[in-house]
Amino acid sequence: MLMKASAQSLTEQLAARFAERIRDRLLAPGARLPSVRQCAELQGVSPSTVVAAYDQLLAQGLVEARKNRGFFVREAVPVRAEGSAESAGASGEAIPAGWSTAHWLAARRSQAPVNATALIRGMFHKISNKPQPGMGVFPPDWLESTFMPAAVRKVTSTKALHDFSLQYGEPMGDSGLRRSLVTKLAALNVPATMDQIITSVGATHALDIVSRTLLRPGDPVMVEEPGWAVEFARLNALGMRLLPVPRRADGPDLEVMAQYCALHRPKLYVSVSVFHNPTSYCLSPGSAHRILQLANQYDFHIVEDDTYSHIAPPHASRLSALDGLQRTIYVSGFAKILAPNWRIGFLAAPPALVEQFLDTKLLATLTTPALLEKALALCIDQGQLRRHSERIRTRLDVARSRSVKLALNAGCRFEAEPAGLFGWVDTGVDTDALSQRMLDEGYLLAPGALFHAEHRPSTLMRINFATTQDAVFWKKYAEVVRRM
Missing domain, CATH: 1.10.10.10 (Winged helix-like DNA-binding domain superfamily/Winged helix DNA-binding domain)
Structure with a gap:
């Protein structure tokens, strides 16, 4: 005040x-x-x-x-x-x-x-001690575990620590982790060998490797709208021409996509097939089949960002599984579910593109830290990551149920069926203005305008189910909306 x-x-x-x-x-x-x-x-x-x-x-x-x-x-x-x-x-x-x-x-x-960076900066500027509805991550206390420190201790207690600390790691990433990822991807029906997997400094770095390798400034890129604000910002920073494709419950608007293909011959399509951000929609098999047909017909690649795979059902439709990594590049990471500061991600690519992607990685980062990659491999191989993910999913289900009830009671309407980590809600007011007012109350929101390739007023906002279980937030939200 x-x-x-x-x-x-x-x-x-x-x-x-x-x-x-x-x-x-x-x-x-x-x-x-x-x-x-x-x-x-x-x-x-x-x-x-x-x-x-x-x-x-x-x-x-x-x-x-x-x-x-x-x-x-x-x-x-x-x-x-x-x-x-x-x-x-x-x-x-x-x-x-x-x-x-x-x-x-x-x-x-x-x-x-x-406006994309505003949300990112909010992650590092502590607005208040209150749960933050606009955040894109799980609360830190949800991620606490004993198995991660134990894995690091085990890795560092051997003579190998001395050996691999005094030299660069493997260019493609720790072989033990890549071997574990082959098994993990097989469970999702994504066929990949160790030689098709490259580790990265988080999933965003993997996306950047793909973009810098396959694209040149001015190239047209199809993106889903609404979509991930950071990806829009990153592609714009590289000088790409964004072609926003409306995202629906079963997948992208295929008519719009086909028109873009015929008129602009895009080089790339960036997609979140499972628990799409911000809607939490999941791709249907029929839409996936048609997307792959367009990719073959018009000769473009697909980057499938599966960041939320750890909380998603394994049977969900994934383009990489249907395509067998021919035109698709699969990207994922572990920051959301395990340890944000470990910054471990990876991509699985068609064999013909692997060496090009590796060159781009080496120019940017040389190699990635082997110590944490080895520790992560232990967490995967011993089943600890799987059990941890199951606990998170169970906790999220409870949080989602509570958050949905509170949101509805506060007068919100869900634009998409509640699922995954995020809810896409209609507030009935301008969420740019709402976010400024809620900032004064100590809450950082994610207004709908953030999730469009070009800024436009919106009454929608994305909420994080894990951080919107607080009835105090919804009471304050309702008070502010009434005053608008």
Whole structure:
């Protein structure tokens, strides 16, 4: 709350609050600030205080006023640099007051939709001690285990630790882990040999390896919409042309997909077949068959991101299983289910592409840490990862049931049948505006606009079932919605 007894005036406090969120990218460029009246009501101050605070933000270059529309977070403008980017301050455009050089240069270098990074930054900026509805991960206490530290101790207690610590690991990744992954993939009916698997620094790194190998700036790429905001941002940063395909309950809109194929000849299709993010839809066999037909007809590859495989039924339809890794590249990882900081992911690819992918990996990271890969292999081989995943699934089922009831009681409507980790809910209000108001209450939301290739107003938001079991959150949510 703003404090009248503070050494700072109410105007200065309000301006500082917005400025901090803008610099931390929790309010993304292009985001609209609350109207003067709404902000005054929300903060318990006079409209003149809000006007003065917004004037300070204007003077600092953090926001811009658009006639008859309101105040918006300022978009980054390319620097007219003379020489290096570091000459920004002397290149004809001053660094806005209150911005550090690092903040300014980072904003300048970013070519991606910055509203995606707002959610990522929220993962590292502790908004409050409250459960966060917009997060894309399980709560840390859900992931606690004794078997992971035990696996690390076992790996490091042998002479092998000395041997593999003093040299680079295997270029394709630890052979023991790749052998374990062959068995794990076979259980999902995805046929792969050790020589088709390359480990990576998390699943996102695996996706990046594929993109950097198969694509060039300007290439058209089909993506699912709504879809994963970080993937949109990453592909945009690489200069790709995104072709958003509407995602339905049984899979992508095949008519739109076929039109893209005929008109643009896309090079790649990025898909989450099982527990799609943010809807939790699962691909149907019929849609999978038609997608593969289009891939063969128009000669494009498919990247199948199976990040949520650990909480999904093994019989779910996967393109990689039906295709046998001919045109498909399978990507997954263990951050979501096991240990976010271990950063272990992998890809399984058609034999003809493996060497190209390996070259890209070596140029970026050389090799990946063998110690943690060996520990993970132990967790898989001894069945500990499987049992851990089963416990998480059981706990998630209970959490989902409770969260759904609370959401419905709060007036939400589910746009997709609740499943998996995420719920895709219709709030009936602009979730960009809602997310700003809930941020003041200590809650980080994931508004629907984040999940579109181009920003557009939305009444939808993604909720995490594991972090929305708190009735206190839903009570506060209902209060804020009523005031909007």
